[in-house]
Amino acid sequence: MPPSPPRCARWPTPPSRRPPARPTPHGTTGRRRLAHGPSLLLWGSTGTGKTHQAYGAIRALTAAGCGVAWHATTAADLYAQMRPRPGADLEHLLYRITRVPLLLLDDVGAAKGSEWTEEINFRLLNWRAENRLPTLITSNLPPLRDAGTPAGQPVLRDKVGDRVLSRLSGMCTAVQLTGPDRRFTRR
Numbered sequence: 001m002p003p004s005p006p007r008c009a010r011w012p013t014p015p016s017r018r019p020p021a022r023p024t025p026h027g028t029t030g031r032r033r034l035a036h037g038p039s040l041l042l043w044g045s046t047g048t049g050k051t052h053q054a055y056g057a058i059r060a061l062t063a064a065g066c067g068v069a070w071h072a073t074t075a076a077d078l079y080a081q082m083r084p085r086p087g088a089d090l091e092h093l094l095y096r097i098t099r100v101p102l103l104l105l106d107d108v109g110a111a112k113g114s115e116w117t118e119e120i121n122f123r124l125l126n127w128r129a130e131n132r133l134p135t136l137i138t139s140n141l142p143p144l145r146d147a148g149t150p151a152g153q154p155v156l157r158d159k160v161g162d163r164v165l166s167r168l169s170g171m172c173t174a175v176q177l178t179g180p181d182r183r184f185t186r187r
Contacts, residue, residue: 033067034101036132041172043139043156047181050138054104057136061102071097072104075121076111082120094120098127104136109159121164129171143174 040057042050054072061068073081078097082090097103105124111117128135141156142149143165149155157165 032065034061034069034134037134039128039133039135039137039172041137041139041143041168041174042177043142043174044177044179045181046140047183048177048179049182050140050177051106053177054106054136054138058102058104068102069100070102070104071100072106073097074106074110075108075117078105078124079111079117079120094123098124099133102134102136103128104138106138108137108139109141109154109156110139113159113161118161118164121160122167125164125167125171129167132171135171137168137172142176143168 040054042053044050058068058070081093084090108121125135139156141154141159143156145155145157156168160168
């Protein structure tokens with residue numbers, strides 16, 4: 001059975017009582033807003049268009065009239081933002097990113113892994129899975145090792161751990177993108 005489309009909810013006030021629409025960042029104006037929905041794990045080799053397709057999904061939602069407040073970051077940039085530093089409220093930052101209505105988390109598994117990065121991934125993705133918040137995740141790594149996976153090639157399970165991969169498996173439809181690196185063939 002194919003995944004259901006994202007559920008859009010109507011604004012709580014009728015249009016006659018709503019103040020005039022003002023432009024806001026990230027396409028948050030619209031008659032409907034994104035409430036809950038499925039998530040995608042886009043995976044494939046470098047340059048196959050995973051990030052491009054993820055941004056295309058966001059564009060498709062806004063074109064369909066869904067107001068989408070979203071945040072995009074790479075996993076490595078997320079970890080850099082979450083590193084302890086004086087005066088930074090890291091729990092509040094994680095709280096904000098965890099609860100954004102639509103999150104694009106790019107290049108999962110590309111950064112060097114540790115127990116700390118696994119905890120950040122788990123807390124982020126576990127909360128989003130429990131609350132059915134749509135998440136677009138990209139990775140260069142296949143989720144699991146299969147008969148066709150070369151022996152020395154890492155898989156996403158190796159990089160993010162069993163608990164995180166379990167959450168991804170439960171919340172995401174995995175889509176493999178194949179083909180040559182488009183950055184080299186576009187000229």
